[in-house]
Amino acid sequence: MHIKAAGLIVSGLLLVTGCSTAASSPKAAPTASGTGPSAAPSSDGSTAPGDGADTAAAFRKWKIKPMAPAPAPPKVKPVKTGSGTPPVVSDIPTKEKIVFVTFDDGAEKDPKFVTMMGELKIPFTMFLTDDIIRNDYGYFKPLQKLGNPIQNHTLTHPNLRTESESAQRHEICTQQTKLKAEYGTTPRLFRPPYGNLNEATKTAAKSCGLQALILWRESMQIKGMQYQRADKKLHPGDIILAHFRGPSELKGTSMTEMTANMLRMISEQGFTVARLEDYV
Template sequence: MGWLVRKKAIGAALFGLLMVTGCSSGGGSGSAPSASTPSGASAGTSSTSPSGDTADVEAAYRKWGLKPFAAPPAPPAEKPVRGKPGEVPVVSDIPTKEKIVFVTFDDGAEKDPKFVAMMKDLKVPFTMFLTDDIIRGDYGYFKPLQELGNSIENHTLSHPNLRTLGEAAQKNEICTQQKKLGAQYGKVPGLFRPPYGNWNENTRAAAKSCDVRALVLWRESMQITNMQYQRGDKKLHPGDIILAHFRGPKELKGASMTEMTANMLRHIQEQGFTLARLEDYV
């Protein structure tokens, strides 16, 4: 009987220690999330932070004037975006009730090394939609960003308004860029974003012939300090896709790309959202 009492006492002490240090099995399932933490997320944990001390993660974020993001929920076993049989789906947001959003960067004009350093520190997930005419002078800039786990997707060869082109010309813009990006980065894109968000049924047919699985639009676009919203309530919604660009001081009126990105991430956190990886859902 004395042995059993001592065993219960030791077990209680260990449980108390785990609760104090914040350690628990299963990604923090023993603690209740805060009101701003998405359902399924672990409070106070960076979604893609490196394994290591929480203080190191917080220091990396503090360097950029930010706080770590809550971890997103596990991606669904089956991707929720599916088109009709034989049809490439077109998406502006992802069907989900989780408080997650998806960040994307377009074009590739600005190649700021500080942005690479920022993403190495923060390790937040994002998707790049790149145009060959814009990136061909420095394909290598985007490889460290890809090595962080962020995919490189298709944004045409020359950034035309696709509505002004026939299906053959659209197919050339999309399919040739598929091959170029595959050759440069070792993986053929699965997603395509039409420049300016302009597309028609010829675009969808061309994309299908190029083995694109989805056309990706957006719900919000990041400017310099604020976001532009498509909805009247001017708020983020679960599953929204956010458009940003590789832009520098000339386009950002003196601000840097890292400043724009930090502003965007703050807006996302202030509205109680965290970040997930688009390719896990499309």
């Protein structure tokens, strides 16, 4: 797995970047009593997060404070995409206490994580790299069936700022084709490895049919959250970066422990999780 840190300035903001090495339909998250109302359907027909006694029990099982229901997706997505240059997005304009969870690369293929997310019904987006997932494309299909989109994270995970525009186009467009062939849908969103991009990246991404470049505001480490803002807090609309991390990186623990730590931090700060694709 590729691990690297880099700095990136977008719209005057310094982004602290790490490795960025999109069944039954999920429903709205339980209230504290575990009986919260269902959320409105998302654009893919599923709802988010989970609802009901089973999901409430799952939150207790994983020792996570139940999250409030995510609000209904906006009728008009706040991030505009279209025929122009794809926007670079690190957070979503909203006043709702929601954040967006993303997982990158695809290195660790922990079956316990599939069980965990099936029980909790937390929406998330996967940004996958072919070199890292090709040994087991099938692992991600149950996660996709839960309503969690698969998006583009290049073919081989290069630092795109060191590549020509034609090389970047190959990395991005070839991955579009491979992901469509394996998972049946063409990605709309793109995350550049390490958060590194330039104007050629935007041009290449647009030529490959991608509508937005997705960065992040926080990155989840083994136990703690790395924040970009000085107040070290989540803000409405923040995008959180996590990874499919293996036991060697997590000091022998399961990926589920890292994910549970992240969800506890989200819940303890009074936020819930919404689906990124409903807002971009």
